[in-house]
Amino acid sequence: MFFQQIINGITLGSIYALTAVGYTMVFGILELVNFSHGSVYMFGAFLCLTLMTALGLGFFPAFIISIVITGMLGIVIDRLALLPLRRKNAPKVASLISTIGISIFLQNLVMVMWGSETKNFPLALNLGHIQFNSFRISYLQMIILLTSLILMMGLTLLVKKTKIGKAMRATAQNMEAAKLMGINVNLIITFTFFLGAALATVAGVMVGMYYQSVDPMMGFMAGLKAFAAAVLGGIGVLPGAILGGLIIGVSETLAAGYIHSGYRDAIAFAILIAVLLIKPTGLLGQKVQKKV
């Protein structure tokens, strides 16, 4: 039972990690806690499902189209709800509230468009499992963990090694100075939002498939847990999102399995608070110089 619980925990953790990678990337670039991430994640999953069921597309074409469309939705969100605030130099908290508004708007939009019922998501990648003596691992579980690792590494390379990554880091450090150096700051931010929404879709679709169901509220708790995972690992630090996700997933599972299923979230968040009390920047976070 113990091994199975650990596997359960790692899978749950890699789901949180997958969602948290997108969260932490947007924060790393814009210093914006993007609360619409969970809703975009849900929207991506619904879109992929609709493309598969209503248009009869195969899983991979539907997956890719939904990533692109949801990515564009990310750009629209930025243009409509966040860019006007940046133009007016509104305080950061205004943008944060704006993302909460977007989140509620998206949830209601999906309810109106697709109804509020829980819907079945087909298990398109049914690859079976490996049976060990007392426990089993499915290939889908491994794919979820691998996807989050690959995305984390890919994003790290993108941010650290490419030209656009350099521009992203410059924008993160100082928007005005980056503008003076000839960087098209708005384009960089647009790109960041595209990437964030695309990552959310990858996570939403994988999770929808793993649980074989999607519902309009699925992004709420997932977003909160992913945010907690990102903070635990050190927000803005990509490997931190993976580590944070795994710790929350495993501790939650063990709490539910060995202590009491009613206290699973309470115990997971108690661990989060304890870590932050000891290391306020998160496990892998470093003290950043405050911008002036």
Place this chain on the structure above:
Amino acid sequence: MKKVFVFSLLMMVVLSVLLAGCSTETAAAPDATEEITIAVAAPLSGDYAQYGNAFRRATELKAEEINAAGGILGKELKLTFLDDRNDAREATNVAQRLVGDKKVLGVIGHFSSTASLAASSVYEEGGLVQLSPTTSHPDFTKQGQYMFRNINTQAVEAPIAADMVVNLMDKKRIAVIYINNDWGITARDHFVEAAEALGGEIVAEETFIGGQTQDFTSTLTSIHSKNPDIIFLGTFYAETGMIAQQMKQLGYDYPLAGLSSLYNEELIKLAGDAVEGLYMTSNFFPGDERPAAKEFVDKFRDAHGQVPNQFAAVAYESLGMLAGAIETAGEDRAAIRNELAKIADYEGVTGSITFSKDRDVIKEMSIIKIQNGEFVIAQ
């Protein structure tokens, strides 16, 4: 440009002729100048809109039948629909409005225990009948003298389910998973008590937060270590789909049983063969062979193009009972209440209905199961 304009003008003329044609056809049979008003208060928008709309479709159907048969006291029955959005505060507002409107003689509603309980004190004070088709919380009818319900409380249903598990399915070692809210806890308490009295043994009790918990693997793994004969679910269909799927993915194969809350076609779509063989209690089953039920299902299907669910069934017969009470009592709120309380052996679509002195009902329940991807009668 001009063509488009001419075309749209033409369309408008055609449409207005058509509409005018409709309006002349719908003259009501009973005396339309005098009306009897009954209110239906339910969530017509928001998360629970599907349930409110089941109320609406069923009561509209019943009202049509009543009017076709000459109305109530020779007057046309008019329904007025109010949306409480399944919100306790909104339900109270709705109740306030209805109590103040002297034309309203009775209320069918509300949907959830939360909304019904919140609104009950207003109805009690205004002396207006509140007949809820679906409120199963034990405290509801204790709020006053004007509260009625047309559904079994968990005190009735859970022991039936316990009998189903222990005797019909012959499973003694039972693991329970229940939703952590008022309803789930009440269901668990009554089920556990009854199952133990029948000789069953509860080997595990696990809970979760509805609408938030998606991952049941840890719960299922720890249940597996207790080696039960069966898993009993005090849950709704959405999480039941996830529980069944995840159980299958983990490679565990336990029989499942649950309450009438699981009855939804979506469950089979959600979980496919993972819920094959699941047993549950049921208030109303569309495949029911009794004539009253059959007739209702056929009429509903003709009117709305879909099979009615249990929520539609209980709303349909609730309106029937209330209309009957008004027919005998006349247009007086207190007299209607007293008449309704006397109802015994009313032949409804879910079976025979009698109100107890506490204005609760005790109804028979059928046992259904999922077989070859369909709900069928098990007993």
